[in-house]
Amino acid sequence: MTDLRPRPDLWSLDPDVLHLNHGSFGAVPRRTQELLATLRAETEANPMRWFRSVAERLAVSRLELARFLRTDPAGFALVPNASAGVTAALATIPIRPGSRIVLTNHTYGAVLFAAERFARAFQAEVVVVDVPLEADDDAVVAAIGAELDERTAALVVDQISSATAMVFPIRRLVEVCDGIPVIVDGAHAPALLDAPAQDGADFWTGNFHKWPAAPRATAGLVVAEKWRSTTLPLIVSWSENDERLPERFDMVGTADYAPWIAAPESLRVLDELDWPVRRAQLSTLIDEAAQVVAKALGTDLPDVVHPAATMRLVELPFADDRSPSAGEAFKARVSRELKAEITLTAFDQRVFVRLSAHAYNSARDYELLAERLPTLL
Numbered sequence: 001m002t003d004l005r006p007r008p009d010l011w012s013l014d015p016d017v018l019h020l021n022h023g024s025f026g027a028v029p030r031r032t033q034e035l036l037a038t039l040r041a042e043t044e045a046n047p048m049r050w051f052r053s054v055a056e057r058l059a060v061s062r063l064e065l066a067r068f069l070r071t072d073p074a075g076f077a078l079v080p081n082a083s084a085g086v087t088a089a090l091a092t093i094p095i096r097p098g099s100r101i102v103l104t105n106h107t108y109g110a111v112l113f114a115a116e117r118f119a120r121a122f123q124a125e126v127v128v129v130d131v132p133l134e135a136d137d138d139a140v141v142a143a144i145g146a147e148l149d150e151r152t153a154a155l156v157v158d159q160i161s162s163a164t165a166m167v168f169p170i171r172r173l174v175e176v177c178d179g180i181p182v183i184v185d186g187a188h189a190p191a192l193l194d195a196p197a198q199d200g201a202d203f204w205t206g207n208f209h210k211w212p213a214a215p216r217a218t219a220g221l222v223v224a225e226k227w228r229s230t231t232l233p234l235i236v237s238w239s240e241n242d243e244r245l246p247e248r249f250d251m252v253g254t255a256d257y258a259p260w261i262a263a264p265e266s267l268r269v270l271d272e273l274d275w276p277v278r279r280a281q282l283s284t285l286i287d288e289a290a291q292v293v294a295k296a297l298g299t300d301l302p303d304v305v306h307p308a309a310t311m312r313l314v315e316l317p318f319a320d321d322r323s324p325s326a327g328e329a330f331k332a333r334v335s336r337e338l339k340a341e342i343t344l345t346a347f348d349q350r351v352f353v354r355l356s357a358h359a360y361n362s363a364r365d366y367e368l369l370a371e372r373l374p375t376l377l
């Protein structure tokens with residue numbers, strides 16, 4: 001299997017554990033952790049001085065994060081996570097009684113809950129479009145396009161889905177929406193796609209605490225010009241009446257702003273890893289890894305047409321119990337008995353291990369998983 005000089009030394013991950021699920025909660029490099037600790041020490045040395053300095057530091061950080069996404073900084077706001085980004089977008093668009101919020105069967109569960117909350121509040125309806133796992137771009141656009149009409153309040157669509165690690169054709173979906181507001185859930189997109197917020201959507205949100213390995217609770221919300229004056233942070237605070245979108249989202253009450261200020265340090269780590277080259281190598285690695293694990297389990301790899309650069313699904317030959325609690329119990333056993341951290345996803349009555357690869361992973365990690373996992377089945 002491909003090996004690519006893994007760099008676990010840049011992280012503080014427990015070397016006795018196989019870390020195969022970067023996709024869920026990321027992992028923060030040592031350097032960023034150290035900066036975070038320094039910033040927190042500064043806070044505790046003089047909280048008053050720290051909070052006086054926050055606005056200026058956030059402005060610097062925002063510019064670096066927006067540059068990384070290759071997006072206009074005037075439309076880029078900081079939010080704690082993609083869930084907050086989607087919620088803020090749903091709170092902005094007009095939702096009329098009888099209208100429909102369209103999403104897909106790949107939509108992240110919490111995002112579905114958000115759409116349901118807004119639909120309930122405005123007597124609207126949530127429509128879930130079935131998009132097969134093996135759909136190509138034409139099939140994705142046709143399936144979603146068929147559900148759009150004058151009743152559609154918004155399309156909420158993943159850029160890279162969580163359960164299926166599949167890349168959706170956002171630019172084409174924006175075109176087919178033809179003026180219907182599009183909210184893109186790009187939770188996994190930063191660092192996996194080069195310019196994820198440039199497809200013309202009305203709202204895009206994505207996490208820096210996943211693939212860019214920033215401290216947790218660091219995410220971005222990119223808002224198209226027409227919505228910038230009406231998009232509000234979920235917490236009402238002193239910047240409520242600021243006319244500028246990014247500044248309006250900066251100070252949302254007393255909070256821990258250190259992660260947002262430290263986040264660009266992780267982008268520098270990616271830079272030093274020569275990230276675009278590394279990401280291509282990780283794609284090869286995770287392709288091979290998925291085959292090795294599938295062979296060991298005696299299952300097939302689903303034919304995802306555009307898989308995420310660094311995530312792959314391997315089907316589990318699971319028994320009858322496909323409930324979330326059985327999945328949680330299985331992951332806990334894998335952690336305890338195999339010393340491996342994996343995640344499971346479910347789609348269309350099938351259960352998958354969703355494997356991740358980041359710069360700290362090596363081919364050996366997946367070979368060990370392939371040796372150990374069949375012992376639990």
Ligand SMILES: Cc1ncc(COP(=O)(O)O)c(C=O)c1O
Pocket residue numbers: 023024080081082083084108110111158160161162185187188207
């Ligand atoms: C597609 C997708 N959307 C939204 C989220 C929610 O992200 P967060 O928990 O950072 O809000 C996730 C998290 O994994 C995700 O994968």
